[in-house]
Amino acid sequence: MTMTFEHVTLGQRVLFGSGAAAANLAGEVRRRGAGRVMVIATPSARPLAERVCRDVDVALWWDEVVQHVPVPLAEAARTAAAAHGVDLLVCVGGGSAVGLAKAVALTSGIPVVAVPTTYAGSEATNVWGMTEGRTKTTGVDDRVLPETVVYDATLTTSLPVEFSVVSGLNAVAHCVDSLWAPRTDPVNRLMALEGARVLAAALPRIAAGPGAVAAREQALYGCYLAAVAFASAGSGLHHTICHVLGGAFDLPHAPTHAVVLPHVLALNAPAVPERAARLADALGRPAGPGQDPAAAAVAALHGLCRDLGAPARLADLGFGADDVAEAVRRVRAAAPPSNPVPVTEAAVTALLTGALTGAVPGPR
Incomplete structure (x- = not known):
């Protein structure tokens, strides 16, 4: 039997190491020369995000995160990123935090570094999703693919x-x-x-x-x-x-x-x-x-x-x-x-x- 198919592998940098999230993130920010970092994390994830970002100069903390990414929330986050001259988005948390970072990246082209704390997997895809009028719309756009993912299993141990x-x-x-x-x-x-x-x-x-x-x-x-x-x-x-x-x-x-x-x-x-x-x-x-x-x-x-x-x-x-x-x-x-x-x-x-x-x- 012959095989015929077209396969696409997305380009992404992955840094995997337990206990190494803070060092890996700081190194990635330096490597990119980013000077205006926006960190997206829920209020409950803020203490963990602060530990992960301890060696990063954060220009803007954003803690309003809602599942399924309502369009008005995405627009508010985009406006804030533009107002602060953000040149790198860092999301720390689960799929909702990653989803909001993607929504900002979709229209701004600002690169994303994802630090997942769950097993949602959104950090490794170029799929975005937003909700408006009880309808969730999804799409595919390479601008939303996080350019780097920092995996650290110790960040998931407090997950119930x-x-x-x-x-x-x-x-x-x-x-x-x-x-x-x-x-x-x-x-x-x-x-x-x-x-x-x-x-x-x-x-x-x-x-x-x-x-x-x-x-x-x-x-x-x-x-x-x-x-x-x-x-x-x-x-x-x-x-x-x-x-x-x-x-x-x-x-x-x-x-x-x-x-x-x-x-x-x-x-x-x-x-x-x-x-x-x-x-x-x-x-x-x-x-x-x-x-x-x-x-x-x-x-x-x-x-x-x-x-x-x-x-x-x-x-x-x-x-x-x-x-x-x-x-x-x-x-x-x-x-x-x-x-x-x-x-x-x-x-x-x-x-x-x-x-x-x-x-x-x-x-x-």
């Missing part, structure tokens, strides 16, 4: 177990979506499967011992692989659904990914049995003799989520039965045509209803 779990499953979602996203190819599928393997091994260790730096290093490594794969493969049905639920219904980002992902896998896996088998193997629960690979993959993912104590019902996140019809319309309008199975009204309704009620997912 429950959030570590859902953030890690957000990274697993990047892996799963990359298996059939619009631009998927053998290279990013390989990274996605390795990311899934590493995350599936690391997350239970983090749940058992939140201070385990070695496990958190592995989780950061896995989330980086997942994000690089996702940036190359593009956004699939799972992320379409989660963007709709976040933008239109203001559901929390990472928990929504954790709830929805097994149901999307249950819908798509039967159409790609070879990839499903490889995913089940990566998750550490390979298909047994004669077992349907789709069923094995869904059971493996559902078992991981269950064992980690992840949320299982959209109803617990603020989504109701009365919201299903609107969500179905929005998902179908935005769903990628390359999805392995048709994104019919019945299919999306069943998927969202199962996620709403916490039904045990299974191949359809």
Whole structure:
């Protein structure tokens, strides 16, 4: 069988080292010759950000950070950056802080250095997202790709177990979506499967011992692989659904990914049995003799989520039965045509209803 594909790898500098964030960040600021640094971090992350930036001359601290990046907030941050003559953006925190830095970079071209403290993975992609009028719009632009990422596992040890779990499953979602996203190819599928393997091994260790730096290093490594794969493969049905639920219904980002992902896998896996088998193997629960690979993959993912104590019902996140019809319309309008199975009204309704009620997912 011949192979034909086009693969794009994004150019980015990665500095990985536990306990080295402050030194690596200061060195990166010096290397770039930046003199007007804007640091984006939530009020709760400010003490950590101050430690990370202890050797950096900060021109502007910005602590107004909201998930899904409302457009007015992005505009306010852009105005402040311009008023202070900012020449480098440093974001310290999770996906919302990275997302706001990207929104500023999108129109200003100011370079971004990201210091992640969760496993969201946004720091390794050129994808931006903003919300206006209950609609979350996403796009791809190389200006928003952080030029440097500073990874330090010690910055994640204070992350509560429950959030570590859902953030890690957000990274697993990047892996799963990359298996059939619009631009998927053998290279990013390989990274996605390795990311899934590493995350599936690391997350239970983090749940058992939140201070385990070695496990958190592995989780950061896995989330980086997942994000690089996702940036190359593009956004699939799972992320379409989660963007709709976040933008239109203001559901929390990472928990929504954790709830929805097994149901999307249950819908798509039967159409790609070879990839499903490889995913089940990566998750550490390979298909047994004669077992349907789709069923094995869904059971493996559902078992991981269950064992980690992840949320299982959209109803617990603020989504109701009365919201299903609107969500179905929005998902179908935005769903990628390359999805392995048709994104019919019945299919999306069943998927969202199962996620709403916490039904045990299974191949359809």
